Amino acid sequence: MTHPPLPDLILEPLIRAALMEDLGxxxxxxxxxxxxxxxxxxxxxxxxxxxxxxxxxxAAIAFRLVDPALTVTAHAADGDRIEPGVTLMEITGSAASILSAERVALNFAGRLSGIATLTAAFVAETKGTDTRITCTRKTTPGLRLVEKQAVLHGGGFNHRSSLSDAILIKDNHIAAAGGIRPVLRAVKAQASHMIRTEIEVDRIDQLEEVLEEGGADVVLLDNMDTPTLREAVALTNGRLILEASGNMTLERIAEVSATGVDYISSGALTHSARTLDLGLDF
Structure with a gap:
């Protein structure tokens, strides 16, 4: 799937701040x-x-912010699969300007390519199923927008981007509010019909309670082993969207997606991705 680029206007403040940090x-x-x-x-x-x-x-914006006179020619696009030695971009013009923007451009491109590459590896493990891979809010402070875009470039999907996007009732909300039924009743009484609601459970009896009470659109199955995930899918029988989360390592994705869950979310996509090795050669 091809994702349109974000407007440069949205990205520029983030890149400008990184350049200011580097230029001192x-x-x-x-x-x-x-x-x-x-x-x-x-x-x-x-x-x-x-x-x-x-x-x-x-990277292109970084070079242009340092020197609008630089000519930046793209030879690849975000989301492309690349091989060693492939030229991704050519930059011509002032040598001083190129050198001054180099580190910021490489930091962003290497970091985000690492996220896209890890996401693609997760997605590959879901082959033959309808399960989608999604990221979480476990992102680098200040970089959430671009890290989530990198997940899209890798073939994944985005979870909520902020606390204001959707209602996600976690175990601490349930504990503080007095249980599953009270939190779901509060949602039914107060939430806008335009907002989706997800609730976290870690036991089958909690899932049963959610199904009985109603009020949720999505259930997050937290830290369940594979047999329990299968049981949850059978019990729900398509009535709610199911998201498996917790300890979702690359090695587990194939067996978890085979259970029939709709989504697998993993914070590792953004907090544990290794930077992809890119270089700028004169």
Whole structure:
């Protein structure tokens, strides 16, 4: 599935903040010292290992924010599968400008490509089923928007992006409110008809209580073993959307998706992805 790029206007403040952090108080003093004024060059952003690329749009914005006169030519698109040695982008113009933007561009592209690549690996394990892979809110503070976009580039789906997107009743909400029935009755009494409700359970008897009470659209099956997940799918019989979560490692995805759950959510997609090795060559 191809996902349209986010508007540059939304991304620019995030990238600008990263550039300001990297350039510090006085800018790139190394480049100013050793690169003769007026030096121009061509640089290529290349893959050094295979994966799924994400963050190319952000890298291009980083170069242009440092120097609008730079020419940035894309040779790949976010969401593409890439092989080692492939040129992803070419940047021509002021050598000083290219060097000053290099680290921020690579930090974003490498980090986000790592997330997209790990997501793609999770998605591959669901082959032959209808189960979708989704991320969580376990993202790097300040980077949630782009990390969730990287999950989309890897073929996954997004869970809620903020606390205001949907009602998600976790175990602590249930404990504080006095039980499953009280929280679901509160939802039925107060929530807008435009908002979906998900509730977390970790035992079959809790799922039975949710099915009896009503008021939920989605049930999060937390830290259940595979036989219990199968039992939950059979018990629900399509009446609610089921999401399996908790200890969803890459090694478990195939067997969990085979149970028939609708979604598998994993925080590892964003908090444990390894940076993909990309490099900028002059």
């Amino acid at each position: 108080t006085y800018g790139d003093i190394t480049t100013r010292t050793v690169i003769p004024a007026g030096t121009t060059y061509a640089a290529c952003l290349r893959a050094r290992e295979a994966g799924v690329v994400s963050g190319l749009q952000i």
